[in-house]
Amino acid sequence: MPDDGAAPASPEVAALRAAILDKLIYQVGGRDERASPRDWFLAATLAVRDRIMDRWRAANDLSAAEHHRQVCYLSMEFLIGRLLSDALGNLGLTETMREALSGLGVELEEIYAQEPDAALGNGGLGRLAACFMDSMASLSIPAFGYGIRYEHGLFRQLIQDGRQREVPEDWLSLGNPWEFERANIVCDVGFGGHVAPRAEGGVAWHPGEVVRAIAYDTPVVGWGGKWVNTLRLWSARATDPLQLDAFNSGDHIGAQLNRVRAEAISRVLYPGDESPAGQELRLRQEYFFASASLQDMIRRHKRLHGEVTTLAEKNAVQLNDTHPAIGVAELMRLLIDVHGLEWDEAWRIGIATFSYTNHTLMPEALESWPVALMERLLPRNMQIIYLINAQHLEAARQAGANDGMLEAISIINEHAGRRVRMGHLAFVGSHKVNGVSALHTGLMKTTVFAELDRACPGRITNKTNGITFRRWLQRANPGLTKLITDSIGPRFLDDPEHLAELAPLAHDAAFREAFEAQRLAAKRRLAEVVRARIGVAVDPQALFDVQIKRIHEYKRQLLNILQTIALYNAMRAQPMSRWTPRVKIFAGKAAPSYHQAKLIIRLANDVARVVNNDPTLHGLLKVAFLPNYNVTLAESIIPAADLSEQISTAGLEASGTGNMKFALNGALTIGTLDGANVEISERVGLDNIFIFGLKADAAGAMRRDGFDARAAVAASPELQGVLDSLMGGVFSPEEPDRYRGLVEGLLAHDSFLVTADFDSYQRSQRQVAERWRQPDDWWRSAVLNTANVAWFSSDRTIRDYAEEIWKLPVR
Known part of the structure; x- marks a missing residue:
């Protein structure tokens, strides 16, 4: 008291x-x-x-x-954190x-600390959506964010014996004081059944199952509290939750099957889709939230404006990746079947309403669904997709497209077991399609959407991603925020462009010393988190080398681990050399069915076990894999990072936003010229970033034409030694062959060019170590990173969307 x-x-x-x-x-x-x-x-x-x-x-x-135009931001994820x-x-x-x-x-x-992270997302896609919601509110842009209220999110990650184990994330078990259940905002979403002609003309869909979508609203407060938008998430309920006759007759389980089937839709983010049942549930989720959101938008529009014919004038729908792409067909169904519009008018409205953000250049990552599944689960939507495709192909044919181009731009892929290409559907149904970095947008035009770009010229545009500095500087790093405020005043809190005023202070020894001191304080706090979570003691004076992101082969955590082993081998072989103390920090989740990614997590933990317990190193190298990566953990790690690992295979990372968060907090980037790394390097200067590896064009050619990994390994004694130690069971003595398959797969088919970039990465890591031993140079570069990344504010990104895609004013 x-x-x-x-x-x-x-x-x-x-x-x-x-x-x-x-x-x-x-x-x-x-x-x-x-x-x-x-x-x-x-x-x-x-x-x-x-x-x-x-x-x-x-x-x-x-x-x-x-009567403002309103944004409806449809996203499968909103990683809003606390x-x-x-x-x-x-x-x-x-x-x-x-x-x-x-x-x-x-x-x-x-x-x-009492507030759990909202388990509504997994990685960059969801965090981007959360940053965008913050910026739309801060810029007083009227917006609804639409998604699913997942009861268990993706999963809570445990690490047991070095392996990832998934358990439910019970973030709602004690209730959520931020949300408001809107019992009066309910949308019925149909599945299955059949389509039949109406006597009065047109057709009617008679679903075999109807699931009720219940709205839960969370306020999203903008900077200064001037504007508050709505995050509206849908929870699935059965329309007939209990078959009372069956229950009273003793079939207590069967009587509740309708409820279980319906509520599975909003149970878990990204249920495994390796089985037909998993694919069906994923598609049910996507249609459920897209349909409910569009129904809600139309209902609100009619209440405010009367006729649906003005829908596009008052609403802009942004599709965040392909997950809500089924909305293109669903809006047509609603406008034609429910609201009585003719096809041409409905299509005009749909095109003017939708825009689509693409987040991947990997064809295998662009969603597609079997035609048979779509016809069974969404028969009316599938009819509409056929009609959209026929209209689209006829227009291309009239413009002179040959058979090869028609096949490439068709929404239906006839050569992969007949599948609906959801990226193509989103592209064809939108007036603008944006990439999320300059490199990514350029590559979209020459790779995944090359033919569509020729068929629909001018539709592709770039909107480089951004992050909200309010979360990732002011809240995550109050020490640095205070130092900046004390040094240049508070104007940067309202307008990040004023961070540029820090640049001259990079050459001021006293300021660099203060910058280093606040970083050390953050590192001490993180060291305590590491000790509490995994029992590993780390030295805050060491270089904190950090890679935190979703575990995926193209993000190349494996490359980082292999270099860690090479460093470990060198430290043991040359104990009298001058080594830079280093702490390697990893965090991230692997999809439950992504076995290679889960094996990489196990390797990171096996390497950590050996390295951290080797007394010959005298603590010069430590490895820490922190479990259950989320927003709150990121807020502890990012302010304490010295080196930001952004090492994806060039040409495969659309943008990245972790790279921006680290640079904002003064970490130096080691990375390939991929995604937004390109634009970061242009703004912070090549002297203040460590760039290595193949560029996107060379990497693309090598992936396309083939690459001899065995030759690359033979030319690199260090890499050969690393792979030999893995093959010999050095890091898995209880199971010597544990990583034999991983190594043999790498040598046979190195799809992500780990071996091709290893030597370049190793040289760049040596440059990092040398720079760390020159503190004046290191901290000068750190300050310049913070000073020169104001452009990566999500406020700037949202202004660009508003002015160029959504066509609405920013106050």
């Missing part, structure tokens, strides 16, 4: 403290002397939520009154809340 001699609280602090106590007593049902940290979290959150409500209502009322710190920061209430709680004997950081 507070000191009796403390100065009286300000009116603002006193009011917030009173509101917290009120919520504790009347909504949480607690008493201050007995309240648990969870009770205080709920009370504080509800008090903050009250301060949001009037702003939220006012934003919605203003949008309706002024919300309390974001809301307090954007409302300008962080210190007010700290003081209000302190007067009650409660620490704000302890309250933050």
